[in-house]
Amino acid sequence: MPTQDGTLSVEEISEIARIINERVPDPNDPCPNCHQLASVVMPYLGRVDLGWVDGMMRGFSTAITICNHCGFVRHFSTAHLGVEGHPDLVPITYEPLETSGLEAKNG
Numbered sequence: 001m002p003t004q005d006g007t008l009s010v011e012e013i014s015e016i017a018r019i020i021n022e023r024v025p026d027p028n029d030p031c032p033n034c035h036q037l038a039s040v041v042m043p044y045l046g047r048v049d050l051g052w053v054d055g056m057m058r059g060f061s062t063a064i065t066i067c068n069h070c071g072f073v074r075h076f077s078t079a080h081l082g083v084e085g086h087p088d089l090v091p092i093t094y095e096p097l098e099t100s101g102l103e104a105k106n107g
């Protein structure tokens with residue numbers, strides 16, 4: 001369980017790395033920016049703030065990876081990874097966008 005400041009234990013970091021590696025097409029998961037194999041899980045949880053929604057400040061908890069070569073940062077929703085998030089953030093629910101809608105906008 002993350003501490004109040006979001007610090008992760010070595011075991012939690014290893015579990016997050018295992019889950020992410022399990023879900024990527026390339027087990028080496030190169031950095032999408034520089035393509036180096038130097039990304040690591042940061043020892044802190046992050047958050048993505050969504051601003052004011054329905055009169056409440058909303059956001060969600062993230063696990064963060066950073067590329068040690070170029071510094072590219074990636075956030076992974078802890079709810080989607082199935083790991084415990086930041087204790088101050090209540091997981092949000094949302095309706096996923098339909099792929100066909102995105103294709104129509106891009107096409």
Ligand SMILES: [Zn+2]
Pocket residue numbers: 031032033034035036067068069070071072
């Ligand atoms: Zn990089």
